[in-house]
Amino acid sequence: MININVFSEEKAWSNKIKKKEFFFKKICKAFPSKYRFNNKKVSLNLLLSNNKNIKKLNKKFRKKNKSTDVLSFPFNKKIKISKETYIGDIIISYNFMDKPKAQKLKSFRNKVIKTFIHAYLHLLGFNHIRNKDYKKMQIEEDYIYKFITSKIN
Numbered sequence: 001m002i003n004i005n006v007f008s009e010e011k012a013w014s015n016k017i018k019k020k021e022f023f024f025k026k027i028c029k030a031f032p033s034k035y036r037f038n039n040k041k042v043s044l045n046l047l048l049s050n051n052k053n054i055k056k057l058n059k060k061f062r063k064k065n066k067s068t069d070v071l072s073f074p075f076n077k078k079i080k081i082s083k084e085t086y087i088g089d090i091i092i093s094y095n096f097m098d099k100p101k102a103q104k105l106k107s108f109r110n111k112v113i114k115t116f117i118h119a120y121l122h123l124l125g126f127n128h129i130r131n132k133d134y135k136k137m138q139i140e141e142d143y144i145y146k147f148i149t150s151k152i153n
Contacts, residue, residue, distance in 0.1 A: 001036070001037065001038065001040065001041060001042070002023055002025075002029075002031070002037060002044070003027055003041060003042070003043040004021075004043070004044055004046055005044070005046065006024050006046045006048065007045065007046065007047045007048065008019045008020060008047070009047065009048070009049050009053060009128040010048055010049055010050040010053075010094045012041075012050070012094050012098070013020065013094050014107070016098070016105060016108050016148065017044065017109065019111070022055075023109075024046060027105050027116060028153060030147070030148040030151040031110050031144060031147070031153050032056055032143070032144060032147045033142060036143065040081055040082070040083055041085070042081060042085050042086075042087055043084075043085070043087075044090065044120075044123060045090070046089075047088045047090070047111075048061075048087065048092055048094065049091050049092065050066035050093055050095055051094075051096070052067070052093075054067050054068060054093040055067040055068075056090055057071055057091060058071060059139055060090065061073070067093060067095065067096070068093065068094065068096070069093055069096035069097070069115055070088070070090065070091065070092050070115050070116075070118065070119045071119075072088065072090050072094070072120075073088050073089040074087065074088040074122060074123045074124075075084075075123075078125065079085070079123070079125045080125055088123040089107070090092065090116065090120070090123065092115055096115075097111050110149065113145065114141070117145055117148070118137075121137055121144075126147055137146055
């Protein structure tokens with residue numbers, strides 16, 4: 001079971017996702033079983049932020065002085081899921097999700113889902129530094145995204 005704590009420091013998120021905690025818990029419940037960790041307690045924190053604040057975090061922790069769509073901070077480099085495991089933190093920028101501004105609500109939410117999946121996989125040790133790792137991660141992202149959207153859309 002995945003326990004997700006959702007925090008928001010950007011009011012605009014509420015315009016697109018009214019019940020943020022419910023929205024992300026629903027995504028986690030819809031994960032394929034190998035990513036749901038049944039019979040275990042896996043937890044993570046999610047901060048719904050904006051470009052200004054994510055830029056500060058990106059500069060401080062990654063030495064990149066620019067905003068980005070998402071940041072993932074895995075708790076451990078090598079993940080081992082035990083009975084109770086905290087896997088890390090995710091920060092998503094509203095400004096990146098809300099482009100283009102004219103996009104439909106469903107497109108916004110699907111972009112958030114895809115971004116969340118990407119970040120979640122980083123917490124589980126996936127990366128895209130090498131091309132072969134990128135391809136492996138992309139396959140998993142696509143698989144999870146299709147699995148989730150077939151259940152919740």
